[in-house]
Amino acid sequence: xxxxxxxxxxxxxxxxxxxxxxxxxxxxxxxGMATCGIAAGARPVLNAFVEQVNELGLSDTVxxxxxxxxxxxxxxxIVEVFQxxxxxxxxxxxTAQKAERVVREHIKGGKxxxxxxxxxxxx
Numbered sequence: 001x002x003x004x005x006x007x008x009x010x011x012x013x014x015x016x017x018x019x020x021x022x023x024x025x026x027x028x029x030x031x032g033m034a035t036c037g038i039a040a041g042a043r044p045v046l047n048a049f050v051e052q053v054n055e056l057g058l059s060d061t062v063x064x065x066x067x068x069x070x071x072x073x074x075x076x077x078i079v080e081v082f083q084x085x086x087x088x089x090x091x092x093x094x095t096a097q098k099a100e101r102v103v104r105e106h107i108k109g110g111k112x113x114x115x116x117x118x119x120x121x122x123x
């Protein structure tokens with residue numbers, strides 16, 4: 001059994017992670033978490049996005065959320081980034097390591113990681 005203090009600490013720690021999955025911030029990172037995405041490894045990708053956004057102090061402007069099937073199962077895990085009035089960027093075959101780079105270079109730095117996008121896969 002956890003003490004009340006330990007439970008409070010767990011709640012506070014998890015509150016940051018949950019708050020990232022809600023909201024209407026100017027940047028939305030959406031991870032496909034249907035059965036196909038989860039089977040392909042979307043859960044660690046989602047966690048990596050949440051952790052990296054927290055680590056870099058971007059939670060005031062970035063929301064990390066999940067959705068069902070995006071419709072391109074062979075390219076899972078799939079992540080879409082929506083940023084204001086800019087065209088969405090769709091990342092495919094994501095990993096936790098790729099997610100960290102996307103947050104650093106695209107979300108924080110403003111430059112999409114082109115080689116991870118659906119457009120790069122089509123070429």
